[in-house]
Amino acid sequence: MKFSRTYELKEIADILSIDYIGDDDFPVKGMNEIHVVEPGDIVFVDHPKYYEKALNSAATIVLINKKVDCPEGKALLISEDPFSDFNKLSTHFKPFQRAAQSISESAIIGENSIIQPNVFIGNHVTIGDHCLIHANVIINDNCVIGDHVVIHSGTVLGADAFYFQKRPKGFDKLYSCGRVVIEDHVEIGAACTIDRGVTGDTIVGEGTKIDNQVQIAHDTTIGRKCLIASQVGIAGCVRIEDEVTLWGQVGVISDVTIGKGAVVYAQSGVGKDLDAGKAYFGSPAGEAREKYKEMASLKSLPKLLENIKK
Numbered sequence: 680m681k682f683s684r685t686y687e688l689k690e691i692a693d694i695l696s697i698d699y700i701g702d703d704d705f706p707v708k709g710m711n712e713i714h715v716v717e718p719g720d721i722v723f724v725d726h727p728k729y730y731e732k733a734l735n736s737a738a739t740i741v742l743i744n745k746k747v748d749c750p751e752g753k754a755l756l757i758s759e760d761p762f763s764d765f766n767k768l769s770t771h772f773k774p775f776q777r778a779a780q781s782i783s784e785s786a787i788i789g790e791n792s793i794i795q796p797n798v799f800i801g802n803h804v805t806i807g808d809h810c811l812i813h814a815n816v817i818i819n820d821n822c823v824i825g826d827h828v829v830i831h832s833g834t835v836l837g838a839d840a841f842y843f844q845k846r847p848k849g850f851d852k853l854y855s856c857g858r859v860v861i862e863d864h865v866e867i868g869a870a871c872t873i874d875r876g877v878t879g880d881t882i883v884g885e886g887t888k889i890d891n892q893v894q895i896a897h898d899t900t901i902g903r904k905c906l907i908a909s910q911v912g913i914a915g916c917v918r919i920e921d922e923v924t925l926w927g928q929v930g931v932i933s934d935v936t937i938g939k940g941a942v943v944y945a946q947s948g949v950g951k952d953l954d955a956g957k958a959y960f961g962s963p964a965g966e967a968r969e970k971y972k973e974m975a976s977l978k979s980l981p982k983l984l985e986n987i988k989k
Contacts, residue, residue, distance in 0.1 A: 680856055680878040681709040682772055688740065688754050691721070695764045696770055700746070701754025707740055710768055712898060714916050714934070715879040723761040766854045770880065771837065773856035776802045776820060789826065801837070806861070819875065825863035827857050831891070833870040836861070840877050840897030840915060853877060857899065862886075868893065868909070884921065902939070920955065930962075 688705035692698065708719030713729075716722045716738035723742040725734035733741050734750055735872035742756040742764060749755050756765045782788075782800045794800070798812050801819045806812070807826035816830050816926035819837030830836070836859045843850040857876025861867070861883050875881055876898040883889070885901040894912045895901070901913075902921035911925045912934035919925075923937050926945040937943070937957025948962030960967040 680711065680769075680773065682707070686717075688756075691768070691782075692756060695756065695758065695767060697759075700749045700755045700757065701740075702896070705740070705754040709878075710765070711878045712876075712916070715876075715898065721756070721765075723758075723765040725761040726910065762851065763854065766851075768842075769854040769856045777800065788951070794864060795832075797834045813869075819859075821857075822861070822875070824861045825865070825885070827864045828861055829866040830861075831867065831869040831871075834867055835872045837875045838872055840874050842897065842915070857881065857898065859883075862903075865889070871895075874915075881936060892928075896933070908945070 681959060686707040687703060688699055688701050688707055690850065690957040691707050696742045698723040704975045706719060707721060711906055712737050713722050713733060717734050718737055720737055720738045721740040721742055722738035724729040724730055725744050730747065737751045740862065741753065742758055742761045744758055744761050746757055751789040775885060778801060783802045783804065785802050786800045786804040788794065788806045789810065790812040791808055792806055794812050795814040797815045798803045803820060804818050804822050806824045807828065809826055809830045810824060812830050813832040815832045817835045817964050822837045834950045840853065855875050855877050858880045859873050859876050860880045861876050862885040864886045865883050870891055871889055871893045873881055873895045874897045879898050881898055882900045884901055886903050887901055887905040889907045890909040892910050893907055896913060896915040898915055899917040900953050902923065904922045905919060906924045908927040910928045916934045917931050918936040919938060921937040922940045924942045926943065928946045929943050929949065931949040931988060935949060935952050937953045940956045941953050942958045943949060943964060944958065944960040944967060947960050947964040950963040953959055958967040959965060961970040
C-alpha cells in the first residue's frame with residue numbers, strides 16, 4: 680500500500696508513539712508485506728528468525744521489536760509489538776468505510792456492463808466495460824475489474840486475508856487493506872472466494888478461467904490464460920505463472936511458484952515450487968510419470984514379496 684504522500688519517519692513514529700533509529704525526515708512512502716516490499720516501504724518483523732530477511736529486504740523502514748544495528752540507507756521503528764503497530768498503521772491510512780447502499784456512489788461501472796439484482800458493490804470499486812456480474816455477487820471495497828469479465832452468482836471478491844497471530848488470549852487478526860485486481864476477459868464461476876491482499880494486490884491475470892467453488896487467498900498472483908477447476912484451494916502469496924492448469928481439488932501451500940504451462944492433476948497437493956512446462960500428480964506433487972511408476976511399483980510389491988518367500 681502506497682500512502683497518498685511521502686511521510687517523514689518522525690511522523691510515522693509519532694502515530695505509533697514509538698522510538699526510531701534514523702533521520703527525522705527519512706522518507707516513508709508506504710507499507711507492505713515482505714514478499715512485495717519496495718524502497719520507501721515499511722515492513723514488520725517480530726521474530727529473531729526473520730530479522731535478517733527483513734533487514735536485508737527491499738524495504739527501507741523496518742518495524743522491529745528489538746534495537747539492532749541499522750543497515751546503511753535504512754531506518755528502524757522500534758516497537759514492543761510490531762504486529763499490532765502494523766495494524767495501527769493500516770487502520771490509520773486505510774480505515775474501514777461503512778457501506779451506505781448496495782452499490783456505492785463511489786463505484787465506477789463501465790459501458791455496457793450488466794449488474795444483476797442483489798449484487799453488492801463496495802466503495803471505490805472499478806468495473807470495466809462489457810462485464811456481466813450475476814445475482815448475489817459481492818465485490819468489496821477497492822476491487823478493480825477489467826473489461827469483458829464474467830462473475831457468477833455467490834462469488835465474493837475482497838474478503839479479508841486469513842492471517843492470524845497466536846496470543847495467550849487467543850488469535851489476533853492482521854488487518855487487510857489491499858485489493859483484488861481482475862484483469863480483462865476473466866471468467867469466475869459460482870461461489871468462489873478471492874481474498875484481498877494484506878497491503879498489496881491479489882491478481883487474476885488476463886484471460887484466466889476459474890470454475891465454481893475455488894478459494895484464492897491473499898496476495899496470490901495468477902498469470903494469463905490459466906485454467907483452475909472446481910474446489911481448488913490456493914494459499915496466500917502464491918505465484919502462478921501464465922497458462923498453468925490446476926485440475927479439481929488441487930491444494931497449494933503458501934509462498935510457492937508454479938511455472939509457466941505446468942499442469943497439476945486432480946487432488947494433488949503442491950508443497951514446493953513446480954517447474955514450468957511439466958505435468959504433476961500426487962501429494963506431495965511430483966512429476967506425473969515418476970508418480971505413476973511409483974504407483975505401479977507399489978502395486979507389484981505384494982507379488983514380489985510372495986516370490987521372495989518362496
